[in-house]
Amino acid sequence: MDITKLDQKNKCTLAIRLAEKASSYLQERNAKRLINEAIEIGWRWVHTEEISGEVLYDFLDNEENGFTLFQETEKDERIVRAWDCIIDAVAYVSRAAYEKEGIKYLPEPVEIVDDNIFTHMIQSLILCDNMEREYIENEYQKCLEEVE
Numbered sequence: 001m002d003i004t005k006l007d008q009k010n011k012c013t014l015a016i017r018l019a020e021k022a023s024s025y026l027q028e029r030n031a032k033r034l035i036n037e038a039i040e041i042g043w044r045w046v047h048t049e050e051i052s053g054e055v056l057y058d059f060l061d062n063e064e065n066g067f068t069l070f071q072e073t074e075k076d077e078r079i080v081r082a083w084d085c086i087i088d089a090v091a092y093v094s095r096a097a098y099e100k101e102g103i104k105y106l107p108e109p110v111e112i113v114d115d116n117i118f119t120h121m122i123q124s125l126i127l128c129d130n131m132e133r134e135y136i137e138n139e140y141q142k143c144l145e146e147v148e
Helices: 008-023 029-048 053-060 067-072 077-101 117-128 132-147
Strands: none
Touching: 008 029, 008 077, 008 117, 008 132, 029 053, 029 067, 029 077, 053 067, 053 077, 067 077, 077 117, 117 132
């Protein structure tokens, strides 16, 4: 899979689709509600590019219920991997939103995000279940077709 063949919009689309799939491994209701909200905002950004990167970043690094806090308290390794994928995806779309806004100084966790994060995102989802390889490839192909 060559992520560089996708444009920015389709990279964000792929990231969100992977996060949606990863969220299916989580059961905790408050976490699911927040993930669904982040995904909805991510989709809104993909379609309008009018959402602030800060709005998405807040899902990651919120002192009360940030995604990183949920992940840190998780004992089940599969769920930790699902969180990895979700966090990577939200961070990726957040960075794209920040860049679109022209923000020069990004929060440190977002500053280090680039296309290489897809390797980790994909590996994390596959570690949830090896059967996800087919889903990932199908979603990548859909995004690729939208570019061509």
